Amino acid sequence: MNSEPVTTLYRVDDLPALDFDPFLRASLHEAPVRQIRLPHGEGECWLVTSYDLVRFVTADPRFSRDITGRPIPKMTRHFIPLDRAVSFVDPPGHARVRATVAPAFSSTAMSLLRPRVQELLDAMVDRLLRGQRPADLVRDITSPFPLAVIGLVMGIPEADHAHVREWATTLLSRASDEQAAQRAERVKQDSRAYFLRLARLRRAEPRDDTMTTLVRAMDHGTIDEEELLALATLIGLNGWHAVCNNASNMLYALLTTDGLWDRLCAEPHTVPGAVDELLRWVPHKHGVGQPRIATEDVRVGDVLIRQGEYVYVSYVAANWDERVYPQAGHIDFDRQGPRHLAFGNGPHFCVGPLLARMEAEVLLSTLTARLPTLRLAVPPGTGLLADRHPHPRAQGTPRDLVGAGLHGRRARTTQDPKNAIRARAAFDADEPHGTRSGAHHSRPCVTDRCGGVRVGVTAVVPAAPAGPASTARASDDPSRARPYG
Numbered sequence: 146m147n148s149e150p151v152t153t154l155y156r157v158d159d160l161p162a163l164d165f166d167p168f169l170r171a172s173l174h175e176a177p178v179r180q181i182r183l184p185h186g187e188g189e190c191w192l193v194t195s196y197d198l199v200r201f202v203t204a205d206p207r208f209s210r211d212i213t214g215r216p217i218p219k220m221t222r223h224f225i226p227l228d229r230a231v232s233f234v235d236p237p238g239h240a241r242v243r244a245t246v247a248p249a250f251s252s253t254a255m256s257l258l259r260p261r262v263q264e265l266l267d268a269m270v271d272r273l274l275r276g277q278r279p280a281d282l283v284r285d286i287t288s289p290f291p292l293a294v295i296g297l298v299m300g301i302p303e304a305d306h307a308h309v310r311e312w313a314t315t316l317l318s319r320a321s322d323e324q325a326a327q328r329a330e331r332v333k334q335d336s337r338a339y340f341l342r343l344a345r346l347r348r349a350e351p352r353d354d355t356m357t358t359l360v361r362a363m364d365h366g367t368i369d370e371e372e373l374l375a376l377a378t379l380i381g382l383n384g385w386h387a388v389c390n391n392a393s394n395m396l397y398a399l400l401t402t403d404g405l406w407d408r409l410c411a412e413p414h415t416v417p418g419a420v421d422e423l424l425r426w427v428p429h430k431h432g433v434g435q436p437r438i439a440t441e442d443v444r445v446g447d448v449l450i451r452q453g454e455y456v457y458v459s460y461v462a463a464n465w466d467e468r469v470y471p472q473a474g475h476i477d478f479d480r481q482g483p484r485h486l487a488f489g490n491g492p493h494f495c496v497g498p499l500l501a502r503m504e505a506e507v508l509l510s511t512l513t514a515r516l517p518t519l520r521l522a523v524p525p526g527t528g529l530l531a532d533r534h535p536h537p538r539a540q541g542t543p544r545d546l547v548g549a550g551l552h553g554r555r556a557r558t559t560q561d562p563k564n565a566i567r568a569r570a571a572f573d574a575d576e577p578h579g580t581r582s583g584a585h586h587s588r589p590c591v592t593d594r595c596g597g598v599r600v601g602v603t604a605v606v607p608a609a610p611a612g613p614a615s616t617a618r619a620s621d622d623p624s625r626a627r628p629y630g
């Protein structure tokens with residue numbers, strides 16, 4: 146037991162591209178259970194990083210997720226949990242709510258869904274190929290694709306997909322000012338009202354979708370209305386946000402690591418292994434997710450965590466624990482080893498891992514088959530993609546600039562730290578191009594729960610500010626993600 150633990154401030158700094166967080170790396174090596182302070186909230190808490198201990202904490206019922214209303218140490222000033230969200234409910238109530246949607250995300254459901262998911266993606270790739278070149282893969286593929294898929298699964302009409310994207314971006318924003326808090330509160334009300342309307346619609350006209358399943362569960366008395374609304378919102382928002390960011394980061398990693406893309410093209414059977422390894426490797430969560438609270442004294446490794454103390458775990462760190470994954474920073478499609486923790490562990494294990502995996506497999510199989518010469522359009526660190534606005538430092542015609550696999554030309558591949566920093570920043574999943582000042586607006590997309598994915602890809606945006614929204618304010622920055630539940 147540490148009688149006087151040293152407390153370290155974890156500032157949760159932005160990081161270049163998909164770099165592994167040095168604070169997590171140091172914690173893994175030096176203190177897998179360490180006491181930290183966070184930028185907001187009160188007091189100290191524990192951070193657990195090693196694979197074995199993360200599994201231990203997340204599976205042990207003495208660590209409760211019922212933290213609503215407590216003055217927790219946290220990454221952001223505002224914390225707007227959804228009322229009655231499963232994220233903050235302990236078993237057995239938690240299992241009761243989760244069971245209502247389990248069949249909708251089972252392997253059987255995924256097998257039935259897969260052909261329709263493939264059709265959706267094929268149509269998007271067709272459009273991409275017909276469109277202007279170079280192309281922006283995030284705008285045209287990795288954002289609309291998971292949105293269309295989760296819309297299909299939930300039964301959200303296409304005309305409303307943009308709302309889901311907007312709500313997720315706002316709710317997961319880490320912006321800490323008062324306006325951001327008001328925006329998030331408003332979005333919380335709007336999304337609640339929307340899903341309530343959708344639920345009523347499905348009661349009147351049932352369909353073969355998850356919203357209808359939830360309504361039936363409510364009508365049978367398994368869940369109540371608030372539980373239905375919170376779960377529908379979580380699934381809808383995470384279903385887009387997490388997959389969009391994860392898929393973008395996977396592509397970025399594949400296109401910036403020597404040989405990976407070409408191997409995937411040459412050996413399509415490696416796609417499932419590649420997806421699994423990339424899920425482990427991509428740092429989904431930046432910083433910390435939701436804490437747990439010790440309901441009694443519990444020894445975790447060498448440390449005695451006292452009743453009432455808060456504990457955060459880092460699944461990202463656990464996935465890079467060298468004791469479990471030798472050469473953890475190396476992407477190895479053939480890696481053997483225990484199950485990674487990208488989707489969490491214990492009762493709060495992600496609702497949609499099979500869906501997320503299936504989408505990633507369909508995406509990578511399709512893009513490697515149809516766009517085998519896909520290349521970065523701009524230097525790594527500045528972009529996964531090129532859009533219609535040429536990179537100011539890359540002279541030449543669009544044909545010379547890009548690749549996007551459409552021209553079969555290799556783009557420049559020089560890496561420099563400055564670009565890398567920009568790179569990780571310039572992308573925002575749903576921001577229209579030309580709405581930011583600066584040639585490359587640098588910002589990571591950082592969230593800290595299920596959607597906890599750092600987006601390390603960039604879109605090239607025009608050098609000149611365009612349009613009224615061109616002044617980026619911190620408060621607007623959805624890349625600064627807040628926790629919500």
Ligand code: HEM
Nearest residue numbers: 231232379380383384387391488489493495496497501595
């Ligand atoms: C690559 C994509 C995804 C990743 C990396 C991911 C990861 C995670 C993680 C780490 C957790 C939290 C575990 C914890 O709190 O201990 C989680 C929870 C959750 N995820 Fe995902 N997720 C992804 C996709 C999805 C999708 C597609 C859906 C919707 C179908 C979804 C819905 C949820 C929900 C509702 C929770 C809360 C579960 C609970 O607290 O019981 N996620 N996810």
